[in-house]
Amino acid sequence: MKQYRPVRFLIFLLTICICFVTIHSQCPPTLPVPQPMPAPPPPPPPGPSSKPCPPHGTYKFPPAPQPVPSLAPCTCPCPSDPSPRQEPPKNVTVPALFVFGDSLVDTGNNNNVSTPLRCNFRPYGIDFLQGVPTGRYSDGKVPSDFLAEYLGIKSLVPAYMDPKLQPDDLLTGVCFASGGSGYIPLTPTYLNVIPMLHQLAYFQQYIARVKKLVGQEKGDHIIANGLAIVIAGSNDMGITYYGPGGQWVKDDIYSFTSNMVDSATSFAMQLYGYGARHIGVAGMTPLGCIPAQRTLKGGPHRKCAEDVNYAAQLFNAKLSTALGHLAKTLPDSKLVFMDIYSPFSQILQNPADYGFEVINRGCCGTGLVETGPLCNQETSTVCRNISAYLFWDSFHPSQRLYEILTKILVKKYMPLLF
Numbered sequence: 001m002k003q004y005r006p007v008r009f010l011i012f013l014l015t016i017c018i019c020f021v022t023i024h025s026q027c028p029p030t031l032p033v034p035q036p037m038p039a040p041p042p043p044p045p046p047g048p049s050s051k052p053c054p055p056h057g058t059y060k061f062p063p064a065p066q067p068v069p070s071l072a073p074c075t076c077p078c079p080s081d082p083s084p085r086q087e088p089p090k091n092v093t094v095p096a097l098f099v100f101g102d103s104l105v106d107t108g109n110n111n112n113v114s115t116p117l118r119c120n121f122r123p124y125g126i127d128f129l130q131g132v133p134t135g136r137y138s139d140g141k142v143p144s145d146f147l148a149e150y151l152g153i154k155s156l157v158p159a160y161m162d163p164k165l166q167p168d169d170l171l172t173g174v175c176f177a178s179g180g181s182g183y184i185p186l187t188p189t190y191l192n193v194i195p196m197l198h199q200l201a202y203f204q205q206y207i208a209r210v211k212k213l214v215g216q217e218k219g220d221h222i223i224a225n226g227l228a229i230v231i232a233g234s235n236d237m238g239i240t241y242y243g244p245g246g247q248w249v250k251d252d253i254y255s256f257t258s259n260m261v262d263s264a265t266s267f268a269m270q271l272y273g274y275g276a277r278h279i280g281v282a283g284m285t286p287l288g289c290i291p292a293q294r295t296l297k298g299g300p301h302r303k304c305a306e307d308v309n310y311a312a313q314l315f316n317a318k319l320s321t322a323l324g325h326l327a328k329t330l331p332d333s334k335l336v337f338m339d340i341y342s343p344f345s346q347i348l349q350n351p352a353d354y355g356f357e358v359i360n361r362g363c364c365g366t367g368l369v370e371t372g373p374l375c376n377q378e379t380s381t382v383c384r385n386i387s388a389y390l391f392w393d394s395f396h397p398s399q400r401l402y403e404i405l406t407k408i409l410v411k412k413y414m415p416l417l418f
Helices: 006-026 143-150 167-171 196-214 216-225 234-241 253-273 291-297 306-327 341-349 399-417
Strands: 097-101 227-231 278-282 334-338 358-362 389-391
Touching (some): 097 143, 097 196, 143 227, 143 399, 227 253, 253 278, 253 306, 278 399, 306 334
Parallel strands (some): 358 389
């Protein structure tokens, strides 16, 4: 059983309190959440339900989808990846990109949600087009943008919640991700962000809007031939298990990661039920090596938190196995686990090979704890050479690292997704 640490909780809780006091009063009203259509029945029989989380936050969650059977505890923490490396597919046209998850891919949805977890202010976006902060958790672009660019779809992926969203943007795909969200229902309640299930509900709403624009047949074609990408899990681990949520989570790390995997596979299954056929689900990064975890758990020498990295690898291994099994039951689908841990670790171990000089703190402020509202123009300085930093703030990679990682993932996994 995991032992909860009061000191770590107080530090994290203080950070959250500062966020609320700083900008909560400026947030607009929460947008109404559409109700999702019933989830498609899973091919395998449903497994046991995970333990419900305690009431918290302001969202009223839709009924949770039925999870696939829980997996036995993994004996090897390394994610399995038997797929051979291939060159990107030739003459493949991807009409649209649909992005789900957390702050790693959020392109501004939190700007329009009643949450303190925002970054639509300087110095965020300092390297974006004309230096405009857009709500992306980076100094510039995020993987959503780079992926759409590499696929030849468009240069930027708009946030679905953006009130200025244009019809043409709908037809080529949008981002539903929300910074601070996660697979575990408790996770998004801490800072009142968009839960993963609500992202699915917005996807259903999006599909209806697309079909209204172009008709049923073409709308079905866009959804079936588009690419759905899911990146989440870091907040479940960093906030709900190792952060303030630890006081409610009594599961050991094996049970907790199994619950995460159940939710992740159910999410992929519902995407398939809504018509998506090309679905990539990314694993977790080496979470123990982000500056915030180094600060909290790395000790005086600010080393990586190895227990957190082990938990991330454990989740990745289970998710890879579960998605592999699920893919065999979904006709005409390309469901692929995307290992982001390995290339990220390679860069961490050999930063000079990629032109990075600083890997243990972010560029914004001290780079130890600043993220979101704590990284702002009034209270934080910015490093002189952003391109030399692996991380932009204490949680999020720099635009340059995002670009490198996205290129690696596109080259490796696009042949498997199409």
